[in-house]
Amino acid sequence: GAGVSQSPSNKVTEKGKDVELRCDPISGHTALYWYRQSLGQGLEFLIYFQGNSAPDKSGLPSDRFSAERTGGSVSTLTIQRTQQEDSAVYLCASSLAGGASGGNIQYFGAGTRLSVL
């Protein structure tokens, strides 16, 4: 597609329920990132996928958070047993691979606003 697509745009859920957030990166981009933006805060890194390499999960705040990327394209971020502090905007970004040579710009989607009641 023309840009990074995220769905749903908004999600309201009850405390304790599981949610799945979807990210469809730009075609051809092998790197995919998830960030969390809490109210009034900057972006907090969650997880990073690069090609077929093992993902960098160092930013995941707890074991209730997980993500997968199927076929090197679409990614799903899953939050189990949601808590009120999980309420935030979840942003996805993608970029071309290339390391130092490309200065790879990360292109962002519009995010999913998650509200946990």
Place this chain on the structure above:
Amino acid sequence: AQTVTQSQPEMSVQEAETVTLSCTYDTSESDYYLFWYKQPPSRQMILVIRQEAYKQQNATENRFSVNFQKAAKSFSLKISDSQLGDAAMYFCAYRNRNRDDKIIFGKGTRLHILP
């Protein structure tokens, strides 16, 4: 660990005037990128300008320019001839150059444009 600090939570500028947003960062790396991203109410992060640390020349993009002071670890954004469409959150960000990596963001500065 790298950090990015934006000390101005909010700023206002009169339309057509010039405004400068401040950013400082901390890193032990010598080769990296610095960015300014704009986030309008639509939530989508838009890259405004990018600076490569090994380049001494300050990056410019139309009305947007930076003042990159590597020794001081300072990276300010100047917006000239401010327009109503410039109203947004602005985030300063850092990324290591030598590998694909996460971006480290500051907490942002909300810019208001006064008509």
